[in-house]
Amino acid sequence: xxxxxxxxxxxxxxxxxxxxxxxxxxxLGEILARQGILIAFALFLIGFTIxxxxxxxxxxxxxxxxxxxxxxxxxxxxxxxxxxxxxxLSVGSMMSFSTIVVLDLHDKIGPVLAxxxxxxxxxxxxxxxxxxxGYLRLNSLIxxxxxxxxxxxxxxxxxxxKNMDIADKEGTWFSVFGQSDLVGIPVPILIFALLASTLGIxxxxxxxxxKVYAVGGNGLAxxxxxxxRSRVVFTCYVLSSFCVATAGLLQASRSLGxxxxxxxxxxxxxxxxxxxxxxxxxxxxxxxxxxxIGVLILGFIQNGLLLxxxxxxxxxxxxxxxIILAVWLDIAAKRGKLWSPIA
Amino acid sequence: MEPGTxxxxxxxxxxxxxxxxxxxFFSLAGEFLSFSDKAFMDLDNMLLLFKQSAxxxxxxxxxxxxxxxxxxxxxxxxxxxxxxxVLLDSMTWPMFAGMGxxxxxxxxxxxxxxxxxxxxxxxxxxxxxxxxxxxxxxxxMLGYRGLVFMYNGEQPTSHLNWTLVDFAEAQxxxxxxxxxxxxxxxxxxxFLMNKTVHGRNAYAIGDNRAAATNAGIRVxxxxxxxxxxxxxxxxxxxxxxxxESGSVNPNDGELYExxxxxxxxxxxxxxxxxxxxxxxxxxxVLAIQLLRKGLGHxxxxxxxxxxxxxxxxxxxxxLDRQLNIxxxxxxxx
Numbered sequence: 030x031x032x033x034x035x036x037x038x039x040x041x042x043x044x045x046x047x048x049x050x051x052x053x054x055x056x057l058g059e060i061l062a063r064q065g066i067l068i069a070f071a072l073f074l075i076g077f078t079i080x081x082x083x084x085x086x087x088x089x090x091x092x093x094x095x096x097x098x099x100x101x102x103x104x105x106x107x108x109x110x111x112x113x114x115x116x117x118l119s120v121g122s123m124m125s126f127s128t129i130v131v132l133d134l135h136d137k138i139g140p141v142l143a144x145x146x147x148x149x150x151x152x153x154x155x156x157x158x159x160x161x162x163g164y165l166r167l168n169s170l171i172x173x174x175x176x177x178x179x180x181x182x183x184x185x186x187x188x189x190x191k192n193m194d195i196a197d198k199e200g201t202w203f204s205v206f207g208q209s210d211l212v213g214i215p216v217p218i219l220i221f222a223l224l225a226s227t228l229g230i231x232x233x234x235x236x237x238x239x240k241v242y243a244v245g246g247n248g249l250a251x252x253x254x255x256x257x258r259s260r261v262v263f264t265c266y267v268l269s270s271f272c273v274a275t276a277g278l279l280q281a282s283r284s285l286g287x288x289x290x291x292x293x294x295x296x297x298x299x300x301x302x303x304x305x306x307x308x309x310x311x312x313x314x315x316x317x318x319x320x321x322i323g324v325l326i327l328g329f330i331q332n333g334l335l336l337x338x339x340x341x342x343x344x345x346x347x348x349x350x351x352i353i354l355a356v357w358l359d360i361a362a363k364r365g366k367l368w369s370p371i372a
Numbered sequence: 373m374e375p376g377t378x379x380x381x382x383x384x385x386x387x388x389x390x391x392x393x394x395x396x397f398f399s400l401a402g403e404f405l406s407f408s409d410k411a412f413m414d415l416d417n418m419l420l421l422f423k424q425s426a427x428x429x430x431x432x433x434x435x436x437x438x439x440x441x442x443x444x445x446x447x448x449x450x451x452x453x454x455x456x457x458v459l460l461d462s463m464t465w466p467m468f469a470g471m472g473x474x475x476x477x478x479x480x481x482x483x484x485x486x487x488x489x490x491x492x493x494x495x496x497x498x499x500x501x502x503x504x505x506x507x508x509x510x511x512x513m514l515g516y517r518g519l520v521f522m523y524n525g526e527q528p529t530s531h532l533n534w535t536l537v538d539f540a541e542a543q544x545x546x547x548x549x550x551x552x553x554x555x556x557x558x559x560x561x562x563f564l565m566n567k568t569v570h571g572r573n574a575y576a577i578g579d580n581r582a583a584a585t586n587a588g589i590r591v592x593x594x595x596x597x598x599x600x601x602x603x604x605x606x607x608x609x610x611x612x613x614x615x616e617s618g619s620v621n622p623n624d625g626e627l628y629e630x631x632x633x634x635x636x637x638x639x640x641x642x643x644x645x646x647x648x649x650x651x652x653x654x655x656x657v658l659a660i661q662l663l664r665k666g667l668g669h670x671x672x673x674x675x676x677x678x679x680x681x682x683x684x685x686x687x688x689x690x691l692d693r694q695l696n697i698x699x700x701x702x703x704x705x
C-alpha cells in the first residue's frame with residue numbers, strides 16, 4: 030500500500046493542515062495552542078510550587094498520583110473507546126459493580142477466585158456493550174447511558190441495596206493492591222504505570238493501535254482498507270471494562286468495604302480527564318500519554334488548590350474553565366481562528 | 373420522513389402504546405401481586421404520578437429543544453440545584469427582610485434569572501468558541517456543581533415559607549401546581565417549536581447545519597436562545613419542586629441530566645438533531661414514572677427500576693434501528 034493511500038485512509042496520521050487566517054504566520058502561536066495543555070500544566074506546577082513549598086515534596090506528589098490512580102486506570106480504557114470514535118458513560122456504575130462483586134465474593138469464595146471471577150463478570154458487561162455498539166452499530170452514547178442505569182440496577186439488586194464489607198479486615202492479604210508499597214512506591218501507582226505503559230505501547234506501536242486510530246479517524250475508510258471495524262470497537266469496550274475491573278479492584282482493596290454507589294459520577298470525571306488530555310470526542314486523535322497528563326492535571330489542581338488554602342470545591346470551577354480553554358485553544362489552532370465561524 | 377406512512381405512525385405512537393401497555397400490565401399484575409388494596413389506576417395515584425413527573429418533565433421539555441437543535445446539555449442538574457439554592461436562600465437575605473410575602477416573586481425571579489444566566493453562558497460559549505456542546509456542558513456540569521458547593525458547603529440550604537408551600541400543594545381542577553407548570557411548559561414549547569420561526573429554524577439547524585447556514589439562518593443566536601430556554605426550564609423545575617420541599621441538598625439534581633436524556637430518547641428524539649417532538653418527550657417522562665410506580669406497586673424492589681429502564685432504552689434503540697434499516701441502502705460491513 031502506498032504511503033499516500035495509507036495516509037488517505039487514516040492509517041498514517043494525517044499531515045496537519047496548514048492553518049489559514051490570523052495564526053497562519055504565527056508558528057509560535059500554533060505551538061502554544063497545540064501544546065497548550067502541557068504548558069498550562071507546567072505553569073500550574075510552577076505557580077503552586079511558589080505558593081506552597083510543600084507542593085513539590087515527594088510525599089505530596091506520591092499522594093496525588095496515588096489518589097489519581099483509580100480515575101487514571103479507568104481513563105486509560107476510556108481513551109481507547111474515545112479514540113475509536115465512541116463514548117463510554119457506563120464506566121462509573123461498572124466500577125461500582127466490580128467493587129461490590131469482588132468484596133462480596135472475597136468472603137464467599139476467597140480472594141484468589143474472587144478476583145478472576147470479578148474480572149470475568151465485568152468484562153462480560155464490557156463485551157455486551159461492545160457487541161451492541163460494535164456489531165449492531167447502536168449509538169454509543171445511548172447504549173452506555175442505558176448500561177449506566179442497568180448496571181446500577183444490577184449492582185443494587187446484587188447487593189440488596191446494602192453496603193458491602195469484608196468480614197475480617199485485618200486477616201486478609203487482599204489489601205495488598207490498594208494499601209501496600211513496593212520498593213517504596215505505592216502499589217496503585219505501580220499498577221497504573223504498568224497499565225499505562227502497556228496500553229501506551231499497544232496503542233502507539235502495534236497494528237492493533239493503528240487500527241483503533243483508523244476506525245476513529247474514518248470508519249468507512251478503515252472498512253475499505255480491510256479493517257474489521259466491528260471487532261476493533263468491540264475490543265475497545267472489552268479493554269475499557271478490563272481497566273474498570275482493575276479500578277474496582279484497587280478501590281475495593283483500598284477501602285475493604287464500599288457503598289454500592291462508589292463509582293457514581295466518575296464516568297464524567299473520567300471523560301473530563303480524557304478530553305483535558307486532548308483526545309477528540311470525534312475519535313482518531315489522542316494518546317495514552319496525553320490522557321495520563323490529563324489525569325495528573327486534575328489530580329494536581331485539586332491538591333494544589335487545597336494547599337494554597339482554597340475550598341475543595343474550587344477545583345470543580347477551575348476544571349470547568351480549563352476543559353473549555355483546552356479544547357477551545359486546540360480547535361482554534363486547527364481552524365486558524367480564535368472565534369468560531371458559527372454565524 | 374414521509375408523513376402518513378405506517379412506520380412513521382408506529383414510531384410516533386409507540387411511546388403512548390407503551391404507556392397503555394404499562395397501565396394494563398401493572399393493573400393486572402397488581403391484582404395478583406400487590407399488597408395494597410388500591411387499584412393501580414386510581415385517580416389519586418395518577419394525579420400524584422403527574423406531580424412526580426413534573427421536575428424531570430419540565431427539564432426534559434427543554435432538553436428536547438436542545439436535542440432537536442443538535443446540541444446536548446449535561447449541566448441541567450447543577451443548574452437545577454443552584455437555582456433551588458438561590459430560591460430558598462434569597463428569601464432570607466436581610467435586604468428583603470420585612471417584605472412579607474412580597475419576597476416570593478422576587479425569590480422566584482432571582483432563581484429563574486440564575487437559570488437563564490447559566491444557560492446563556494453555556495450558549496455563548498458554544499456559539500463563540502465552537503467547542504462541542506457536549507464538552508462545554510460537561511465542563512459546566514462540574515463548574516456549576518462547584519458553585520453549588522461553594523455556596524453553602526455540604527450543608528443543606530433550608531427555608532420554609534408556608535404561603536409558598538400552600539401554593540405548591542394547592543390543587544386546581546384536581547391537578548397539582550407542579551402538574552400545571554408541566555402542562556403549561558409543554559404547551560408553550562409545543563407552540564414555540566411548531567408555530568414560530570424560531571422553532572422551525574431550530575429543526576432546520578439540527579437537521580443540517582450547513583444547509584441552514586446557507587439558507588441564511590443565523591445558527592448562533594438560535595442556539596443561544598435554546599440554551600437560555602433550557603436554563604430557564606431547569607430553574608423553573610427547581611422552583612416548582614423546592615417551593616414545596618423547602619430544603620435543598622448540594623447533591624440534589626445529580627444524574628438528572630441522564631434521566632432527562634433517557635426520557636427524551638424514549639420519546640423518540642434523535643441525538644443527531646432535526647427530529648423529535650415535545651409531546652413524545654412528555655410520553656417518555658410519563659412512561660419512566662409509570663415504570664417506577666408500577667414496579668413499586670407490584671412489590672418489585674425499587675432497584676429493578678434502573679435495570680428495567682436501561683434495558684428498555686437499549687431495546688428502543690434496537691427497534692428504532694430495525695424500523696429505519698429498511699429502505700436504506702445501508703453498507704453492511
